[in-house]
Amino acid sequence: MKNKDLFADKSKNWDMNSNRVKNAKAISDLIVKNINLEKSMNVMDLGAGTGLLSYFIAPFVDKIVAVDSSPSMLKEFESKCDEFACRTEVKHIDIVQYDAPERYDGVISSMTIHHIEDTPALLNKLYNMVDDGGFIALADLDSEDGSFHSDNTGVFHYGFDRHKLAQYAAEAGFSDVTFSTASTIKKPHRDFTVFLMTAIK
Numbered sequence: 001m002k003n004k005d006l007f008a009d010k011s012k013n014w015d016m017n018s019n020r021v022k023n024a025k026a027i028s029d030l031i032v033k034n035i036n037l038e039k040s041m042n043v044m045d046l047g048a049g050t051g052l053l054s055y056f057i058a059p060f061v062d063k064i065v066a067v068d069s070s071p072s073m074l075k076e077f078e079s080k081c082d083e084f085a086c087r088t089e090v091k092h093i094d095i096v097q098y099d100a101p102e103r104y105d106g107v108i109s110s111m112t113i114h115h116i117e118d119t120p121a122l123l124n125k126l127y128n129m130v131d132d133g134g135f136i137a138l139a140d141l142d143s144e145d146g147s148f149h150s151d152n153t154g155v156f157h158y159g160f161d162r163h164k165l166a167q168y169a170a171e172a173g174f175s176d177v178t179f180s181t182a183s184t185i186k187k188p189h190r191d192f193t194v195f196l197m198t199a200i201k
Contacts, residue, residue, distance in 0.1 A: 028057050039062055177199040
């Protein structure tokens with residue numbers, strides 16, 4: 001049975017949400033501040049979606065490989081890749097099922113890892129996918145009560161405890177694990193903070 005594209009009905013209007021654009025820009029600004037990006041770098045955007053984060057990171061790297069399990073999101077990404085200030089490649093894959101032969105200088109990600117059930121396994125996989133000296137820069141929600149999403153289908157984690165996530169990253173082999181608050185997403189019922197975790201292989 002084919003995996004259902006949970007974002008099929010959302011992809012067209014995804015970038016119209018100003019909260020999403022502001023959040024992606026805040027995360028990208030923090031990545032640029034905390035990671036020494038270079039124009040020679042080949043970077044994977046995990047859960048790239050329509051490319052909001054990639055768009056802001058593109059001027060600082062050579063190539064971004066957009067990885068996502070949603071074909072409709074990647075179609076939106078491809079439709080505007082001419083606007084990106086670097087080379088791009090799209091891979092429609094489920095990272096959980098994928099053993100990448102290729103290596104990257106770094107992995108960036110925004111609001112994706114709460115959709116992946118086994119966090120330690122993911123971090124182990126990312127460790128094996130980045131070159132020595134490479135980085136991860138993963139942004140997601142701090143622990144929340146499950147009310148961030150109106151529909152929690154496909155959501156495995158209601159945000160993350162920073163200490164626990166740092167422990168998983170260290171156990172995978174990463175060093176210099178650092179957290180910063182990237183942004184606050186304001187919703188009518190409450191505010192939600194978004195962290196950026198960076199680490200080096």
